[in-house]
Amino acid sequence: MSQKKAFNGKVLFLDRCDINTDEIIPAKYLTEITKEALKPNLLEDLIMDGFDPSKDLHGVRVIITRSNFGCGSSREHAPWALEVNDINLVIAENFARIFRQNMYNCGMIAAELSSEEIDSLFKDFSGEEAELTTDLENNTFTISSKSGKSRTLAFSISGFDRTLVAAGGWVAYADSKY
Amino acid sequence: MGKTIVEKIFDAHLVDSPEEGVHVLNLDRVFCHEITTPIAINDLVSRGMDRVFDQEKIKAVIDHVSPAKDSKTAEQGKIMREWAKRQDIKDFFDIGQNGVCHAIFPEKGFVRPGFTVIMGDSHTCTHGAFGAFAAGVGTTDLEVGILKGVCSFLTAETIKINVSGSLKNGVYAKDVILSIIAKLGVNGATNKVIEFTGPVINSFNMSERMTLCNMAIEAGGTCGICYPDQTTVDYLWEFIKDDYSSKESALKDYMKWQSDEDAVYAQEIDFEVSTLEPVSTFGYKPDQVKTIRELEGTPVDQVYIGSCTNGRIEDLREAAKVLEGKKIADSVRVVLSPATPAIYKMALKEGLIEIFMDAGVCLTNPTCGACLGMSNGVLAAGEVCASTTNRNFNGRMGKGGMVHLMSPASAAATAISGFICNSSLYKG
Numbered sequence: 001m002s003q004k005k006a007f008n009g010k011v012l013f014l015d016r017c018d019i020n021t022d023e024i025i026p027a028k029y030l031t032e033i034t035k036e037a038l039k040p041n042l043l044e045d046l047i048m049d050g051f052d053p054s055k056d057l058h059g060v061r062v063i064i065t066r067s068n069f070g071c072g073s074s075r076e077h078a079p080w081a082l083e084v085n086d087i088n089l090v091i092a093e094n095f096a097r098i099f100r101q102n103m104y105n106c107g108m109i110a111a112e113l114s115s116e117e118i119d120s121l122f123k124d125f126s127g128e129e130a131e132l133t134t135d136l137e138n139n140t141f142t143i144s145s146k147s148g149k150s151r152t153l154a155f156s157i158s159g160f161d162r163t164l165v166a167a168g169g170w171v172a173y174a175d176s177k178y
Numbered sequence: 179m180g181k182t183i184v185e186k187i188f189d190a191h192l193v194d195s196p197e198e199g200v201h202v203l204n205l206d207r208v209f210c211h212e213i214t215t216p217i218a219i220n221d222l223v224s225r226g227m228d229r230v231f232d233q234e235k236i237k238a239v240i241d242h243v244s245p246a247k248d249s250k251t252a253e254q255g256k257i258m259r260e261w262a263k264r265q266d267i268k269d270f271f272d273i274g275q276n277g278v279c280h281a282i283f284p285e286k287g288f289v290r291p292g293f294t295v296i297m298g299d300s301h302t303c304t305h306g307a308f309g310a311f312a313a314g315v316g317t318t319d320l321e322v323g324i325l326k327g328v329c330s331f332l333t334a335e336t337i338k339i340n341v342s343g344s345l346k347n348g349v350y351a352k353d354v355i356l357s358i359i360a361k362l363g364v365n366g367a368t369n370k371v372i373e374f375t376g377p378v379i380n381s382f383n384m385s386e387r388m389t390l391c392n393m394a395i396e397a398g399g400t401c402g403i404c405y406p407d408q409t410t411v412d413y414l415w416e417f418i419k420d421d422y423s424s425k426e427s428a429l430k431d432y433m434k435w436q437s438d439e440d441a442v443y444a445q446e447i448d449f450e451v452s453t454l455e456p457v458s459t460f461g462y463k464p465d466q467v468k469t470i471r472e473l474e475g476t477p478v479d480q481v482y483i484g485s486c487t488n489g490r491i492e493d494l495r496e497a498a499k500v501l502e503g504k505k506i507a508d509s510v511r512v513v514l515s516p517a518t519p520a521i522y523k524m525a526l527k528e529g530l531i532e533i534f535m536d537a538g539v540c541l542t543n544p545t546c547g548a549c550l551g552m553s554n555g556v557l558a559a560g561e562v563c564a565s566t567t568n569r570n571f572n573g574r575m576g577k578g579g580m581v582h583l584m585s586p587a588s589a590a591a592t593a594i595s596g597f598i599c600n601s602s603l604y605k606g
């Protein structure tokens with residue numbers, strides 16, 4: 001379930017831990033049998049001061065958040081809801097296991113940075129318009145703001161996760177291998 | 179160096195290790211339900227790979243919305259039904275035979291000690307109660323499981339929780355697990371297995387062990403697990419009696435699925451239960467737990483009794499003890515869904531259904547329904563529900579609703595008074 005994807009663009013900062021899959025896509029949309037149908041409902045139930053999904057998601061390509069993103073249900077509808085909104089990269093301190101695995105199985109990236117790095121990104125860039133570019137060859141993110149701030153950070157992606165992304169996802173890989 | 183039970187299960191099922199720390203395991207069971215499976219089926223069809231690795235090892239059910247509530251859920255059921263027929267999946271439980279997945283599959287004896295189990299459902303961890311490694315996965319993993327009978331897992335470290343002491347009256351497995359989650363936090367066991375051991379676990383029946391393991395995921399755990407013992411053998415005996423000459427020989431065989439004394443753990447926790455009180459969650463996260471006493475007086479609009487956490491016969495019996503001869507408060511509606519048809523039948527035979535109906539309870543057929551806010555008891559905005567389920571996320575049982583997770587006895591006591599209160603008050 002994956003094609004080549006882009007991991008660059010406008011950043012949305014979500015300053016909360018434990019954002020769960022019900023908040024990413026509420027259960028009532030689980031009756032959909034296409035991914036596209038999830039598009040308008042991404043993060044619809046997320047409660048966060050000042051966050052309005054109908055406005056704040058416009059043009060977003062990357063999410064930066066705190067810890068345990070994607071906890072709760074196993075629904076792959078959560079990464080799909082991101083995917084159909086062209087958000088293929090989430091950066092957090094860490095992720096819930098199933099969500100993280102679903103992301104890579106779909107050829108998307110769930111990248112982990114240290115809490116200090118995440119903290120400094122929030123300090124320096126949240127509240128401003130920021131853009132991020134991913135260099136998958138050198139394993140770096142570069143984030144820059146309208147006001148001229150810029151920072152490059154290294155990240156790591158395991159060989160296996162990289163293989164999955166290159167193979168076009170876990171289905172294609174497993175079918176050829178096992 | 180010794181091994182944990184899960185390390186032993188991993189060793190016994192290892193197919194490939196494409197990279198250090200990544201374990202591709204073969205699967206003994208792939209469970210399917212109508213919410214997460216249809217997209218996997220459609221994707222397999224579109225790839226021209228509409229096959230299954232082993233129709234005996236795949237078990238399927240329609241449980242989340244049953245009967246269908248609209249055209250979309252009807253379509254999901256139809257996809258499942260046609261697929262099960264096409265792929266000759268014998269153990270497919272359609273309307274009339276169906277129940278909540280994590281209640282009906284154990285009841286049919288599908289899970290055995292040492293098994294590997296996946297399902298596109300986060301509460302698959304329930305089946306760890308049998309000494310199996312059982313993990314929830316997403317649709318892509320499910321799809322590969324269906325097609326190839328394998329799934330990849332990262333190395334799972336284990337947190338061992340030794341549960342000791344004796345439970346006071348009115349305190350149940352649900353109170354134990356909610357208190358453990360409060361201690362671990364919703365992220366405390368992420369990427370880890372939670373091993374439940376100790377005298378309290380040994381004394382627990384399978385239903386109580388399932389309640390514990392069911393909520394391992396609410397602390398982020400990959401799986402909850404209990405060692406198989408005599409209780410496990412007794413429960414499974416009707417399904418395994420052709421495989422073993424006696425219960426003793428079955429037990430002896432299952433004893434290989436234990437952690438070694440010198441196994442290495444990420445963390446070991448002693449959890450003493452003697453001072454525990456009945457508890458409930460109070461916010462939108464399952465680790466936000468207070469005693470029922472602290473929350474006493476909180477008005478509720480609905481009480482829900484059911485689900486894979488607490489919809490088994492033992493749970494219904496506890497609720498019935500509290501409700502017997504009583505009426506629910508005028509301000510409250512109570513929805514009760516026995517988790518499987520067999521449980522429903524037992525409850526009928528034992529007179530529990532009559533107790534519920536006399537009290538003013540609305541009984542539904544076995545289904546997930548209200549637990550995930552899809553049907554049969556969805557909350558309106560601003561409404562409060564005391565529920566025996568496992569998740570209190572914002573919007574879980576209906577947009578704008580608040581869910582308080584608690585034991586069936588506490589939920590039943592709450593139903594009578596119309597506000598959260600302690601069930602021990604009603605024990606006389």
Ligand code: SF4
Nearest residue numbers: 301485486546549550
């Ligand atoms: S009863 Fe609730 S938690 Fe259990 S499988 Fe059904 S929806 Fe999930």
